[in-house]
Amino acid sequence: MRKLALSDEILMSVEKPARYIGGEYNSIMKKKEEIAVRFCMCFPDVYEIGMSHLGIQILYDMFNRREDTWCERVYSPWPDLDTIMREKNIPLFALESQEPVKDFDFLGITLQYEMCYTNILQVLDLAHIPMKSEERKKGEPIVIGGGPCAYNPEPIADFFDIFYIGEGETVYAILLELYKEYKHSDMSRREFLIKASNIPGLYVPSLYDVCYNADGTIADFGPKYSDVPEKILKQTVVDMTSVSYPEKPIVPYMKVTQDRVVLEIMRGCIRGCRFCQAGMIYRPARPKDVSILKQYAENMLAASGQEEITFSSLSSSDYPSLPELTDCLIEKMNNEHVNISLPSLRIDAFSLDVMSKIQDIKKNSLTFAPEAGTQRLRNVINKGLTKENIMDGSLKAFLGGWNKVKLYFMMGLPTETYEDIEGIASLSEEITELYFANIPKEKRDGRVMVTASASYFVPKPFTPFQWAPMIEPSEFIKRAYYVKDKFREAKNHKSLKFQYHEADITILEGLLARGDRKLCDVIYDVYRSGQIYDAWTEYFHKENWENALKAHGIDIGFYTYRERSVDEKLPWDFIDIGVTKEFMKREWERAKSEQITPNCSQKCSGCGAAKFGGGVCFEAKN
Amino acid sequence: MKLRIKYLKLGNLKFIGHLDVMRYFQKTIRRAGLKVSYSKGYSPHQIISFAAPLAMCITSDGEYFDGEFDEISTSTEMTEALNTFGVPELHVSECVLLPDDAKNAMSVVAASDYRICFYALSEDKSDQAQHILDKLKAFYEQEEIIITKKTKKSEKEENIKPGILDIEIRDNSIYMMLSTGSSYNLKPELVMEALYQYAGIPYNFFDFHIHRIETYMEDENGGLMPLYKAGRNFG
Numbered sequence A: 001m002r003k004l005a006l007s008d009e010i011l012m013s014v015e016k017p018a019r020y021i022g023g024e025y026n027s028i029m030k031k032k033e034e035i036a037v038r039f040c041m042c043f044p045d046v047y048e049i050g051m052s053h054l055g056i057q058i059l060y061d062m063f064n065r066r067e068d069t070w071c072e073r074v075y076s077p078w079p080d081l082d083t084i085m086r087e088k089n090i091p092l093f094a095l096e097s098q099e100p101v102k103d104f105d106f107l108g109i110t111l112q113y114e115m116c117y118t119n120i121l122q123v124l125d126l127a128h129i130p131m132k133s134e135e136r137k138k139g140e141p142i143v144i145g146g147g148p149c150a151y152n153p154e155p156i157a158d159f160f161d162i163f164y165i166g167e168g169e170t171v172y173a174i175l176l177e178l179y180k181e182y183k184h185s186d187m188s189r190r191e192f193l194i195k196a197s198n199i200p201g202l203y204v205p206s207l208y209d210v211c212y213n214a215d216g217t218i219a220d221f222g223p224k225y226s227d228v229p230e231k232i233l234k235q236t237v238v239d240m241t242s243v244s245y246p247e248k249p250i251v252p253y254m255k256v257t258q259d260r261v262v263l264e265i266m267r268g269c270i271r272g273c274r275f276c277q278a279g280m281i282y283r284p285a286r287p288k289d290v291s292i293l294k295q296y297a298e299n300m301l302a303a304s305g306q307e308e309i310t311f312s313s314l315s316s317s318d319y320p321s322l323p324e325l326t327d328c329l330i331e332k333m334n335n336e337h338v339n340i341s342l343p344s345l346r347i348d349a350f351s352l353d354v355m356s357k358i359q360d361i362k363k364n365s366l367t368f369a370p371e372a373g374t375q376r377l378r379n380v381i382n383k384g385l386t387k388e389n390i391m392d393g394s395l396k397a398f399l400g401g402w403n404k405v406k407l408y409f410m411m412g413l414p415t416e417t418y419e420d421i422e423g424i425a426s427l428s429e430e431i432t433e434l435y436f437a438n439i440p441k442e443k444r445d446g447r448v449m450v451t452a453s454a455s456y457f458v459p460k461p462f463t464p465f466q467w468a469p470m471i472e473p474s475e476f477i478k479r480a481y482y483v484k485d486k487f488r489e490a491k492n493h494k495s496l497k498f499q500y501h502e503a504d505i506t507i508l509e510g511l512l513a514r515g516d517r518k519l520c521d522v523i524y525d526v527y528r529s530g531q532i533y534d535a536w537t538e539y540f541h542k543e544n545w546e547n548a549l550k551a552h553g554i555d556i557g558f559y560t561y562r563e564r565s566v567d568e569k570l571p572w573d574f575i576d577i578g579v580t581k582e583f584m585k586r587e588w589e590r591a592k593s594e595q596i597t598p599n600c601s602q603k604c605s606g607c608g609a610a611k612f613g614g615g616v617c618f619e620a621k622n
Numbered sequence B: 001m002k003l004r005i006k007y008l009k010l011g012n013l014k015f016i017g018h019l020d021v022m023r024y025f026q027k028t029i030r031r032a033g034l035k036v037s038y039s040k041g042y043s044p045h046q047i048i049s050f051a052a053p054l055a056m057c058i059t060s061d062g063e064y065f066d067g068e069f070d071e072i073s074t075s076t077e078m079t080e081a082l083n084t085f086g087v088p089e090l091h092v093s094e095c096v097l098l099p100d101d102a103k104n105a106m107s108v109v110a111a112s113d114y115r116i117c118f119y120a121l122s123e124d125k126s127d128q129a130q131h132i133l134d135k136l137k138a139f140y141e142q143e144e145i146i147i148t149k150k151t152k153k154s155e156k157e158e159n160i161k162p163g164i165l166d167i168e169i170r171d172n173s174i175y176m177m178l179s180t181g182s183s184y185n186l187k188p189e190l191v192m193e194a195l196y197q198y199a200g201i202p203y204n205f206f207d208f209h210i211h212r213i214e215t216y217m218e219d220e221n222g223g224l225m226p227l228y229k230a231g232r233n234f235g
């Protein structure tokens, strides 16, 4: 029996002890004596969230396929255990071996959202690993970060030895070989890091210097040494079909957020929405072969015993063989009692037909993501969805028996006016009208309900909106109230609901998303003041951030409310994602002149991602 | 066809809850390829039901669930399949076929056997444990064993003696048989708390380890039999 790191008494005094015991079905145990590299993979949030993340499962599987490597997992201890571990000085441990993370060779941290940054420091601190890269010595783990937030790693540059920019499947093998050489020789940590910085896709922040202009913008950024590269090329898997995939997913004991088999059907997106970072950094769109996917679905369901399957992709409707794949799954559903949960599909005759087969339409709602209230603003953001699409889809759905519709919007988009946000209310109202006009009284089953929710737009690096200003939280709230009033005044107000997001957390997300190295000290101080779990409203304390920003003389407006000039050096300019800055500039201009850009399957816009040599760029355009 | 399956809950899995155990078996049944029956309609679910839930931090040799199956093979094969595709801490030990009119496991449970052993933590603690063991006989011979149950609103006194069907010491461990189930459910930790109080020692749940040995139902003659005796081995 594996000895647990925590005593019975501690485990019984915290909420959900199953978070900390490991031993889940399909988790991997190895003999550490037979292992050359011990890798601990971390998702800096609570177990239920972290266990639901596909990227970690892919890497966990990939590392554990290597005979010389044992990859284990760790998640952020919940605040109840956090307190106990500090009091009793218990070092953070990995779930599989239950051994201290500080004894590992690598600690890999996935960076999925900015508001987990204080949890990164929590993990390092509880692990008794020095929080700053410069304080770590040979023998202490190499701390490496990856994931979407690594595309602007500067606000957390001090805390990482290496950032892996791009998709994890490509160069880890080279890094592990280099590490073994370093471990068993007298190579210094610095020498190792310099060598690592020469592996494509790896960024070693301590080897770069930044200097600033008087106005706070970046004057210069570059490597400190001549043998360190100036640009970091994002890593991209060219052949999605032959890359390894976790066919034996770990099956948690406790209920996690994503308690189902996840089938990645496509990486990247053809659409090019101008606010969407994932749509740019994962270019080009690369669908997986449908016959392989069917095989994966079969194997994963059998190996996990899960009763539900879902797809992962940025836009499942654009997957070329979707009908073939859904047919295969529907057959499984009928014969083997597999439930299918579909991520939001574009609403059309096909998707309505599929949905009516797999779910109880009375209980489920239809989802549209118009993102903006008027066609003008939808053109600005290059969201291809038109009002006709929405009306047509809603009508078909109402006739098919649905009566709940959800609409997703953003507020604070570039060029947005009050007319645009009023469009949120009028569009919602028109959908209810459509229902009343087309569904005769005797056929109305329950009340038609249209729920619109608005999030607060955050400009992200590597999008055409990376130069755009964010609106101030007070303005966001003002706009939200304005829309709320419009909903209240609406004729069918009983069938309408409007919700909007928390503004205080989002503005900080905006700060961190486009921040620079000056923010490292701020994050450090915020953590020092006791702040963790920022993404959880009940643990988020605005004052901790306000105090630290003030202490360091940081003006949040400089990073968020200011429109950047396209000539300004951006903190993330040293990363080459394949998509060129020229393309981004072009798109920013087109946005301002309300011009849409066709998607990759209609017409190539020469974004630059074709240089990776795969995916949609090389398929026949129709 | 209705089967009754007996399993163990051991080791570190004493920290997973009752719902987690249910989810675990739902998935293990699928991995093992057993033909369990499903309810009809959207999102069908397996027709299985679990007997008396075990509190967290308690291990067991005698846990049960019943399941409706469309197809069965043999007791041995089905047991083996569940163990091949499962974890050793939730080992399946019996799989029997119930008569068609059998009541489900949850509703028939009447009693459980527990073993409580003290951890050898320190000399002080060992002396304490010995003192508690010494007091057991007198404790049980009391006319009534009164505990105070605290609810949100009030404090209520309750005599738990009728729930203790048997209690004795063997090999320095306390063995007790307690009423379990819907009619009267007495938890072993409550008995221990009363015993500590009687011995004049501050109660500490982490001094000892509780293990459930078996879960019982009433037989035809009003006696008790393990739950799996209600069915028969089918090969």
Ligand code: SF4
Pocket (backbone or CB within 6 Å): A283, A284, A285, A599, A600, A603, A604, A605, A606, A607, A608, A609, A610, A616, A617
């Ligand atoms: S190069 Fe063309 S087809 Fe390829 S991702 Fe860019 S725009 Fe799309």
